[in-house]
Amino acid sequence: MNYKIFFFLFWILTPFIIYYSINLFHFNEKQIQKLSNNYNLKSKKVLLIFAHPDDECMFFGTTIQILEKNGFEIHWLCLSTGNYRNQGEKRKIELLESGTIFNIPKNKIHIYDHPQIQDGYPFNESLIAEIIENEIDSLDINFIITFDENGISNHKNHISIFNSIQKVLEHRNNNKIPGKSLLVLKLKTVSVFRKYLSFLDFFLDQLKCLFFNNKNHFSITFFSLPFQSIQAMLQHKSQLVWFRYLYVIFSRYMFLNTLELIE
Numbered sequence: 520m521n522y523k524i525f526f527f528l529f530w531i532l533t534p535f536i537i538y539y540s541i542n543l544f545h546f547n548e549k550q551i552q553k554l555s556n557n558y559n560l561k562s563k564k565v566l567l568i569f570a571h572p573d574d575e576c577m578f579f580g581t582t583i584q585i586l587e588k589n590g591f592e593i594h595w596l597c598l599s600t601g602n603y604r605n606q607g608e609k610r611k612i613e614l615l616e617s618g619t620i621f622n623i624p625k626n627k628i629h630i631y632d633h634p635q636i637q638d639g640y641p642f643n644e645s646l647i648a649e650i651i652e653n654e655i656d657s658l659d660i661n662f663i664i665t666f667d668e669n670g671i672s673n674h675k676n677h678i679s680i681f682n683s684i685q686k687v688l689e690h691r692n693n694n695k696i697p698g699k700s701l702l703v704l705k706l707k708t709v710s711v712f713r714k715y716l717s718f719l720d721f722f723l724d725q726l727k728c729l730f731f732n733n734k735n736h737f738s739i740t741f742f743s744l745p746f747q748s749i750q751a752m753l754q755h756k757s758q759l760v761w762f763r764y765l766y767v768i769f770s771r772y773m774f775l776n777t778l779e780l781i782e
């Protein structure tokens with residue numbers, strides 16, 4: 520067989536085979552089960568916090584799909600309008616359209632536009648911590664998902680959100696706020712090699728779990744097909760530069776999300 524046809528078939532068919540195999544073994548459901556066995560979630564409400572419109576589908580699409588399928592009520596907190604190239608107003612609308620693809624209603628998408636939290640400039644981390652506290656209180660949230668300390672792409676705005684969450688957790692621990700337990704999971708940043716292995720990283724991830732499983736360190740992995748995330752990405756028309764198409768083909772985040780506990 521011509522190697523190009525072989526490569527094409529491999530790239531198209533393998534994710535389907537993985538997806539249907541893991542569904543057969545209820546892989547994603549078992550991950551959700553692991554989450555609820557380990558943590559007493561008061562409700563199935565979750566707040567996803569990110570920095571820019573399009574972070575939700577470029578990085579968190581798999582998590583959104585699996586949680587939505589499993590009955591979670593998902594809220595988005597987007598901390599900026601992505602106004603670096605003066606496209607903020609347009610990008611706000613694109614984010615709402617992306618929400619429609621993921622079945623997130625407009626009233627559950629909160630987009631901030633604060634002079635001290637602007638795309639591409641250093642974020643005011645204390646202010647973000649305050650915003651997060653307010654969201655937790657007004658929505659009665661006890662489960663949050665966000666970036667980790669490397670922010671997937673090392674973007675300083677993504678990392679600032681992680682730092683702000685740390686401030687929120689420290690504040691809560693220091694003040695021992697009663698009845699307000701907060702579970703925060705961070706999206707794991709993998710090495711550049713693994714980042715661009717696409718769906719193939721599923722095998723490395725599972726091998727790692729098998730041989731280097733640290734029982735004291737909570738982590739779950741979700742796998743999905745990327746079509747919903749791609750459709751959501753297509754709503755961000757202002758961002759569709761050529762390398763986004765390569766990203767869709769090669770990024771593991773279009774298929775795989777590994778979430779770890781922030782201690």
Ligand SMILES: [Zn+2]
Pocket residue numbers: 570571574674677
């Ligand atoms: Zn971003």
